[in-house]
Amino acid sequence: MGPPMPDTRQPPLLIIGVGNPFRGDDAAGLLAVRQLHSAGLASAQIVEHSGEGASLMEAWKGARAVILIDAVNSGGRPGTICRLDPANKPLPAERFQGSTHAFSIPQAIEMARALNELPAQVVIFGIEGKNFHAGTELSKEVNDALPELVRHVLEEAASIETTLRNGE
């Protein structure tokens, strides 16, 4: 293997909205983070991402804490919000419908864990989607749940920022 590549950047807290803006409710993660810009989060960097796993791993490399927001499809009620804490236990892959074909969030989390590159704190907010067809329309259920999702993310971010400030 060649020489190691230099590492650069990182803000202490990274908030990543994942999704495809042309796939119905899959855009929820992107739309949620767009509402965070005006929230005055002191130390957070806000990123929109396609969810491709390898570049997700690059994106969060070196960050101390990461919040990921993505639409999920686990058969639950559309608009339902879940909070997952993969730093402490493996993700329920079926919730993200991952398989060996795609390299997405669950694979990125587990690979980062295998390579000792998982940030110390990782929180995932999932929002149950209803419609993932091609198009730019959100379902009513997901649209109605977005403010609550944003509220959860802001509370989590504030809590993480306090922890980081206190040097824990």
Place this chain on the structure above:
Amino acid sequence: MKSRTIKVDYLARVEGEGALFVKIRGDKVEDVKLKIFEPPRFFEAFLRGRRYSEAPDITARICGICPIAYQMSAVHAMEDAFGVKVEGPLRDLRRLIYCGEWIESHVLHIYMLHAPDFLGVPDAIHLAREHPQIVQRGLQLKKAGNEIVTVLGGREIHPINVRVGGFYRVPTRGELAPLLERMKWARDAAIETVRWVATLPFPEFEQDYTFVSLRHPDEYPFNEGRLVSNRGLDISVREYDDHFTEEHVEHSNALHSVLKPNTPYFVGPLARYNLNFDRLSPLAQEESRAAGLAEGCRNPFQSIIVRSVETLQACDEAVRLIERYERPDKPRVPVHPRAARGYACTEAPRGTLYHRYRIDESGTIREAKIVPPTSQNQKTIEQDLWQFVPQHLHESQDKLRWQCEQAIRNYDPCISCATHFLKLNLDRE
């Protein structure tokens, strides 16, 4: 009679839509139905009524992994319509950003998706646990590709700097300079990648394919060339619709591209390699020979070696392009829209990507047609499964299903673009 059904669902979010369905009766395959790609009809409709200049950034959203390919086919089609020629350093920059995307996309597939198939591990996470240094090399190599796209594309995800006629902004020599050392490192890592994948065990499975790709007089094809095949096809891109058509498949909503009247064909790395070996750089030719690949390769499982050779080609080309770069005076050439039709094929990492537009005199898109590589390969993948499954009927249901997935993965199908998720189901009759 013993009956088996293999079913792999991918679009978990679209109920009842099977991606792969294989029906076996006794020792005979009775049916193969494949639907792994949804044609970009939504985007074709979405483009109608938009400005010609919006096409690159809108179509880039079709695929999270190969946005540059969509941008390139879009800008070339518009420039074809308006009689614009982009040359010199601007043309080089386009080749360079395409190199970045090939590296990213190929390396992702080689290391994260394809290699585990040959190493007998379920996925790349297991590979990372057992061989962390190999996976790290893959991640760093992919990152080198990302960096080209980020510098030239303006940002890493959904690059926005490409426009009809050139770029919004072009880098200075100084801005490209750090990429040179990076790409030299990447070239070495790509050589190591070729040598590594050459040691993998491959099933014997050679087919008599019809390969189709671009061919350019001097270059390994990215942006330009004529469409050629190993069966004598040699046409300009403007003649695409005279020779290729999309068949509606009754059992699903899928469209299968065929070479008229009804021949399945193969696009992508294996096709490019078979039709353009003589256009590879001396280094890439040397390494592919050392890897045991002849000038022709008809085993789709060995596409992992070909993808590695193309990664090396892209790194080698990137080094050359960066070394000779002189910043052009202007970031673009003037574009004057007119009522016209424009056509382009470029070589996306997965294969030939066709765009066709009809533009009116005000520069508004009236009609758009997009044929991605994966929809062109669907019928060939089905054919592979018709041949492959009977040779492996003795395997257990799980193993056979996994081998079918592997046979599909040889084509690096663009399934992750449709949604992020897929679901596998096994259905036994």
